[in-house]
Amino acid sequence: MMRLESAKTDVSISATVIGDIPATIFRPKDGALGPVVVIAHGFAGSQQLMQSFALTFARNGYVAVTFDFLGHGRNPKPLGGSITAEDGATKALVDETAAVAAFSRKLGDGRLAVLGHSMASDIVVRFAEGTPDVAATIAVSMFSPVVTATEPKNLLVIVGDWEGMLKREALRVVGLASAPEEPQPSVTYGGFAAGTARRAAFSPNVEHASVLFSQASMREALGWLDAAFAVARQKPPAIAGRGPWIMLLIAGCTLLASQLARMLPRLSSPPAGAGLAWRRLWPALLVPAIATPLLLRVLPTHFLPVLVGDYLAAHFLVYGLLTGLCLLWLRRGEPHRFGRGAISPATIVAALSVAAFYLVALVWPIDSFVTSFVPTPARAALVLAMLVGTLAYFLADEWATRGPGSARLAFPASKLAFVVSLAIAVALDLERLFFLIIIVPVIALFFVIFGAFSAWIYRATGQPVVAALANALAFAWAIGVTFPLLDG
Structure with a gap:
């Protein structure tokens, strides 16, 4: 925590609102008026995701401004217009970037650069092309059809x-x-004076999200700005390399969870669960994985004002119901039916205790150092709607993969089946579900982290429902607070 806070050394940080747009200004603490860099986040992101760039720039003499796009983070206004049409949501986001840039120009010496990640790489490219005095554009994980x-x-x-x-x-x-x-790669073509400089830089050992925390990314971006604005440095630049410390913080919280889980009461002896060997379990893994995306091709999935999130909630719901039906069929005629005796006051208290730990140990650090993770009132309602789907999935999945005699590696196999099911869904409807390609790795990471929590909780309590209830809330929370809100 101290190392993460130390990245703010020599930086003055102030929150502001530009119209309705939540924004944060990062200035050198000495008050120097350097060039301004407007920094835009990507799909399902927020301004917190871009803090490492902002802190690096501000520690080296630039003024940096981050903000939450329409429908993202704590921006109170939803994103309007068609997501696929250039005169729809794209134009709205470009206009919002222009409003932030107009405000930000007054904070520095009049010179301007822009940086955008993923979805916002296209937005800042379009803005820069229509704004002749933008001296440099930095596109992180770029896809933009309008570059010439x-x-x-x-x-x-x-x-x-x-x-x-x-x-x-x-x-x-x-x-x-x-x-x-x-x-x-790593070769600069053209010249800065003529505005024709071009360079592709590959940050080592990172992917679509972690590229935002890579020290290599920070060095490349700062070096590009220095070259564009003819800044000559007398000493090595200060880089806000926070990625390893964020991972260490989350790892510490995870380690703490492994110890605290031992304090949970024993709720079921012998341990509860379906207890299915592989020869009986495989239909409960394959049938939902294949049938869910096929069913959702014909069932309505546009029911919430949130981009892609409503489909994901429906996928969790249908997948969970199909898994539950498979379990009922597989255990037909047996005396201990699915879920019998699983819900009790002690189970609910244990699940609430785990959920409380999640709120303190995960929500606060993620919101502070990674991305917006505290729901606004509008998003709180979405979390409850998402919970219907995630409850169905996690209750069925935890029960299917736990219990005496359960197939070895059943738990990770079931999560892999779910990820494959999402991949099938994307392949069947790429135009609508394209952004799930970006989200699937994050879902996989959540499965790893919360899968570890689930194993520790089950070992202590012997009751699959405890982790199912807590993890269902965690996933519903994550989807509800991050996916973009839409207008209508």
Whole structure:
């Protein structure tokens, strides 16, 4: 925690509101008026995700401004317009970026640069192309169909080394300006004075999200700004390399959970659960994984004002119901039916205790150092709606993979089946569910973390329902507070 806070050394940070847009201003503590960098987050993100860039820039003489897009973070207004049409949501986000830039110009010496991640890489490119005095554009994990050989000016593309498709796209974009020479990573083509500079940089050992915390990303971005604004440094720059410390903080919270779980009461002896060996379990894994995306092709999934999140809630719900039906069929005629005796006051108290730990040990640090994770009133209602789906899934899944005689590795296999099911859903409806491609790795990471919590809780209590209730709330919370709110 101290190391994370130390990244704010020599930086003055102040929150503000630009119209209805929540924003944060990062200035050098000495009050120097340098160039301004407007920093935009990606899909399902928030301004907290971009803090490492903002802190790095401010510690090195720049003024940085982060903000929450429409429908994201703590922005009270939903995102309006068609997501796929350029004159819809894209135009609204470009206009919002322009409003932030107009406000931000007054904070520095009049010079301006922009940085955007993922979805916002296209937004800042479009804004820069329509704003001639933007001196440099930094696009992180970029996909934008409007880049040309000359626009935007002085373009740096930063991509995680594990983002294969986007690495190819970065080289293609740089190749527009480097032709006929074959573009190479870490090579600058063109010139800053003419506005034709182009460069593709691959940050090692990171992917679509962790690229935002990579020290290599920070160094590339700062070096690009220095070159664009002709800044000569007399000493090494101060880099806000917070990624390892954030991971260490989350690891510490996870380790604490392993110890606190031992304090939970024993609720079922012998341990409860379906106790299915592989020869009986496999239908409960395969049938929901395949049937859910097929059923949701014909069932209505547009029922909440949240992009993609309503589909994800429906996927959890249908998947959980199908798993439950499979368990009833597999255990037909047996004396101990699915869920009998599982719900008791002691179980509820244990689940609430685990949920309280999640709120203190995970929600607060994630909201402080990673992304917006505290729900606004509108999002609190969404969390409750999402909980219907996640409850169905986690109750059925925990029961299916626990119990004496359960198949070895049943728990990770069931999570892999769910991820594969989402992949099938995306393949069947790529236009609508494209953004799930970005979210699936995060869901997989959540399965790993909360899977560990589940194992410790079950070992202590012998009751699958405790972890099912707590983890259902955790996933509903995560979806409800991060996915973009839509207008209507």
